[in-house]
Amino acid sequence: MEGKGRGVVATRDFKPGEVVMATPPLALVTSEVRQRPDGELVVDSILDRRLYGSKWFSVLYDGSARSCKAALSYAPEEAATDSEDGRPAAPPEPLLASTSAPAKAAPAAAAAAAPKKKGFLASRGAAGRKAGGKGAAAAGSAEAGAAAGAAEGGELPVPDRREQTRLAKVVKFNCFGDDAEDLAGCAARGEEPRGHIGLWPEFAMLNHSCCPNTVNYVVCGSMVVRAVAPIQRGEEVTICYLGRPQLLPYNKRIAILADDYGFECSCARCEAEQAHVDKLDDAFLEFHEELDERLGPAFMEARAMGDNEAVEEVAEAVAAGLRKLYNLFRKTLIAPDVRQYYIASMYDAYDLAFSCAAALGRGEDGSALQACLKSMEVVSAGSDLHALLAVRHHDHVLATHGPDSPLTALARSALRRAHVARYGAVSEQVLERLVELNRKLHLQEADVADASAAPAAGGAAAAGAEGADAGPGGASA
């Protein structure tokens, strides 16, 4: 892929909701708590289980331009029966079809003691950043495979220091982790959501976009990648490496991608935003910093103190900031599709506007909530936050306009789109169940937010959600 090394290209057309890839891990570390384990545990797991014998380690990206160009001969049909890569040929479990718990993972003694390092996959959202390692267990996909087998037979030499350094880099650039699996999916299967981090080699071949055409998350240990927009044969399949920072303004996103993953993003959203960078970006960054440093903390404090006057002041400042930006849009003649990207990049402002209205018990007009939802549709379709916001928006419109309103029908379509993007074209019955589970999750998280005086809508609504689910790799995922 021009300027990106290798990538993944669709070999047929895909509709939103269709599974583009579902692949088992080469190495996986899970945690008993809802917290992503440290990335070093993946390295430990690979060393402990001698998984470095896998052919994948000679082709996965290690941060050097050379490795990004290494030829990769890969035939999916072969992979299903190929044990050379250290994995069994078991097919991934289908979403919502399984009631069985994922394979029990053996404890990794070395892993539990591994030191935490800052910066590893550091661009995850705030929750992701405090990765711990509590109760972590490791599994080399199904523990076995030729690599591990050879090691037990004493045939695989322990890698030297140089090789271990490269292994750590391969893991850094290619592994994926999250604080929990899909919460509604886990509830539907009667499973406890668990923090996890691992290496899914085929998935690690996916490149990043700030407005990706897929969403990904782990189901019963397998990485599932679903189309969230129509993807045509020959088109590149992309994921987002950023997690919650995906909703930051252009300059902040590209700085994270450059620092953490070493590349300059030229996705459609970055290119569109970059075209107006001179006229708009200073205003955007200034407002964002004000939200981050002054208005957000002021809201939290005011809400905790029950100081409605101070909440009102924050609400007015946010509204004034948004008005200023809209005036700039008008002057700058920005095309509507590019404007959508900017709205997504100002997610935090809409979120705070919504939270202020909720804290003031105002029953806001829904426009801030609608902007939050629109942001999701444009850049983070199929994310857990998208599903939660779609439920919240639908319920708000229904309560305001009644069941027969065309607005409620539109909100219902948006609700369906969000759930199809995340869970596939499920039956009406399964859809209803997932919506109900997401509604319950939203209410639970809102209770937690109330108790801790956290903002109520997205940050708000999203209290439990990660926002955008992150992608690998550097693969941040």
Ligand SMILES: C[S@@+](CC[C@H](N)C(=O)[O-])C[C@H]1O[C@@H](n2cnc3c(N)ncnc32)[C@H](O)[C@@H]1O
């Ligand atoms: C997980 S790997 C993805 C596969 C990689 N392209 C390869 O050939 O192995 C992550 C690395 O791919 C490259 N990459 C991913 N997305 C990119 C993008 N949008 N633009 C440029 N490089 C990208 C970066 O070097 C990044 O650190």
